[in-house]
Amino acid sequence: MALNQQHAVIFACKLVQELHGDIVECVCRQMASKGLQTLSEIIRGSSMSDAQVKQALLLLMQHNYVSAYLQRDESGQKNARPPYNQYEAHVGRILQIIRYPRFLLHTNDELGEEAERIIEILLQMGRLSLDDLISAVAGRTEQSSDQVASRVRATFMSLVQSHYIERVPPCFLPPPFVRLHENSVKGRRGAAAKAVAGVSQTFNEQAKALKSLEEMNYEKLRHRLPQDLVISMAMEGVRGPNCDIKSEADCDSKPETSSKAEEEFEVQAPKAKKQRVKAGGTGSDLPADQVGRPAGKETGGKPAASSSHHPNEDALRGNWDPTVILWRVNTEEFNRRFRHKACVDMVRDKIDEDAAGVLSAMLTATRPYETKLKEDRSAILSIEETGKTVTRLVEAGTIPSLGNDVATIVHTIAHDALELISFAGNGAGGEQYTINTGRILELVRLKQVEAVIRDRFGSSGLRIFRLLLLRGQLEQKQVTDFSMLAPKETRELLYRMLRGGFLAMQDIPRTSDRAPSRTFYTWRANYEGAGQQLAGELYAAAGRVWARLRHELDKERELLDLIEDARRTGELQFSLTDTQRQTIGRLKKISDALETSLMQLDEMIAVFNEY
Structure with missing residues (x-):
């Protein structure tokens, strides 16, 4: 486990202990340190009773700190193991407890107090159905549920359409694939090492490229409003602010792909073998190995014929009732907005306010096309589309009015030596550009590293670090000459920064005996290590x-x-x-x-x- 991951686990366990007690903290520590585990493995590792572990696991899942996965049976093998559940703790999500105030401030600024109240309740409760959410809001405002129902539903729809709220993932999704570590190949030699490396690379590529049908269907339903809710709100004539109402029936942008996926789903899971979900229950709240057990498996009996079907697959296909679906806060969307804000702030510091406004508009236009949080490059965007987005944001008051036209500002950013955006060709809307978000965030990290170096080693230490970052490897005498410092001061700073991990030293021997007197020592900036x-x-x-x-x-x-x-x-x-x-x-x-x-x-x- 890396050093930063160790500190993260320790801090996450402190947060859980403070909020939920020692028993839950013990279970969380066991799961965070060991990774993906079954219920029996968690019980053995925590040295607590079954009831205590199950209650702690239920609480962790309720607050979305733990995810449940269903490992299918090994079809086609002798003595195949029946389906079983595995559980994994999300340390990153636990650590975002300290980010909750930022979530609330951002929601209040963008969507108002009612949206902030809904997000606050979901952050405190973890996951709730829509009816429970309405009741909680009514309790906060000291009003009846009927008085706040319409207002809460309208704001709720706005939050779902903005991707700030999402459906809770079901517990029968397959577990994430395990990447083989490079050290597993080091001990092998010759053809064996090549074979293991080839199998590892092929498996990882296939696992990345091919998602299971359950994951595809969940992604399709993740931010989709229940059809019954949309119909009831349409009959009342209520629409949320900035809410483009889309239901389960008409939200899919590619209906051909959706229908094809559903046909494949029907082939893999015949209706004759399905078990209906009991009213009022969800598979994601059952931390027991019996969750994924086939219908033919009885207590104390032998397993029936092998079947990879799970009783909650009807829910995954979209047959969820609006009062039963559980919703939670989508922290990934909040982090995406904060990531974009960090990029805009960096461009404002490096260039000017107009460039920051144009970049904010470009990030807003390309945000729906981002598939993951850590995107190195944004989607390609033309100047015409950028101009339309800028006009819309200026009219909404999101960004200030620009001093120059959009094309001129975009050309200024593109021709800057920092390479913040890149030219991607010509298209229907004119010149097209893509945002180098990875490069911008690298500049943000470099700025923070330089601030730490200035605090610890002063302006002289920062001068040496920038010199080595610009020139590469230099000897101590060269560092002294270029930085215009005294030799003694330079030597002390170099070794202090080496001990702090901000610099690295490379020895270049002139003879085979590697004697210090016949060896060159060069210094370089250790940016990644720092x-x-x-x-x-x-x-x-x-x-x-x-x-x-x-x-x-x-x-x-x-x-x-x-x-x-x-x-x-x-x-x-x-x-x-x-x-x-x-x-x-x-x-x-x-x-x-x-x-x-x-x-x-x-x-x-x-x-x-x-x-």
């Missing part, structure tokens, strides 16, 4: 800030509980001593500083580990 080290240090620093914040709050828990009880009972006038008022002022000052530091650390964590 980034990986900072990624781990950021997790450790965030963990310390979080622990300090919880310590300060727990130290004054009695006073905070007193104020909370008075606020809950509506007692607006209650007396506090001068000492208590000073304590409250001090606690507020400390908590504000720590929370601000935690949010800044979280932004850097996202830049170095997720973007």
Whole structure:
């Protein structure tokens, strides 16, 4: 396990322990350190009772910290193992607990207070059906469900269409493929090593290119509104803001592919062998190995004929009732918006406000075509399409008015030495360009690394790092001459930065005995190593800030509980001593500083580990 991953697991377990207790933290630690496991393996590793592990696993799945997968039976093999469930902890999703305030601020700025309230409830509850969500909103606003139902449904539809909310993945999706590590080939020689490497490469390519039918169907239904909900809202004449209503029946952009996939699904899973999902239940909330057991498997009996069908496949095909479908917050979409914002801020710092506005419009236009969070290049976009998007965003007040025309600004960005966007050819809408998002984020990371070097080693250390980054490998005398520093100061800075992991040293012997007196020593900037080290240090620093914040709050828990009880009972006038008022002022000052530091650390964590 890499160093940054170790710090991430430790911090994630601290968050789970603080929010859900020691038992849940023990189960989470076992799953985060061991990876994909079955229920029996989790029970053995955690050394707790079956009931405790199941309850902890249910809670982790409820909050979307753990995903369940169904491993199909091994058809065509002797003594085939029946289908069984496997569980995997998502450390990255747990760590996004500290990013929840950013989620809420972004939602409030874009869609308003009602959307922020819905996102807040889903973040606290994990996953809810639409009816439960309406009831929770009614409880928050102290109104009846009938009074808020129409308003909540309209805002809910806007959030789904904006991809801020998604359906919860079912528990019968296949587990992710396991990539063979390169060390598994090092111990082999000759033809055996080539054979293993060839099989590994072929398997990985096939696993990437070919998705299972269940995954394809889930991706098709992931952000689709239930047809019954759309019909009921259309009859009421209610549409959410910026909401282009699409239902299960008309949302697919490629109906031919959809119908073909459904025909293949019918071939693989005949209706005669299906078992209906019980009303009010979902497969994603059952952390037991019996979830994926075929119909012929009975307790204490022998397995029936092998069948790879799962009883919840009807739900995957879209036959979900609106009151039964579970919804959750799509953190990937929020991170995508934050990633785009980081790119826009970097362009604003490097060029100007007009370039940042045009880049924001280009990212908005190409956002629907992004298939994953870490995209190195955006989709190709013409100047005409960029101009239309800029006009729409300016009219909406999202970006300020531009000082020059769009074509001139795009040409300025494209001809900049930083290579922020690239020319992709000519098309129907004129010249076409693509955004080098990977290059922009690399500049963001380099800026953060340079800021750390300036803080630790001063301006002289930053001068040496930039020199080596620009010139490549240099000897110590060359570094001294080019940086215009004293030899003693240069030597001390080089070895301090080497110890910190920001530089690397290469020895070049002139003789075979490698004697130090007959060896050249060259220095180079270790940018990648420094980034990986900072990624781990950021997790450790965030963990310390979080622990300090919880310590300060727990130290004054009695006073905070007193104020909370008075606020809950509506007692607006209650007396506090001068000492208590000073304590409250001090606690507020400390908590504000720590929370601000935690949010800044979280932004850097996202830049170095997720973007």
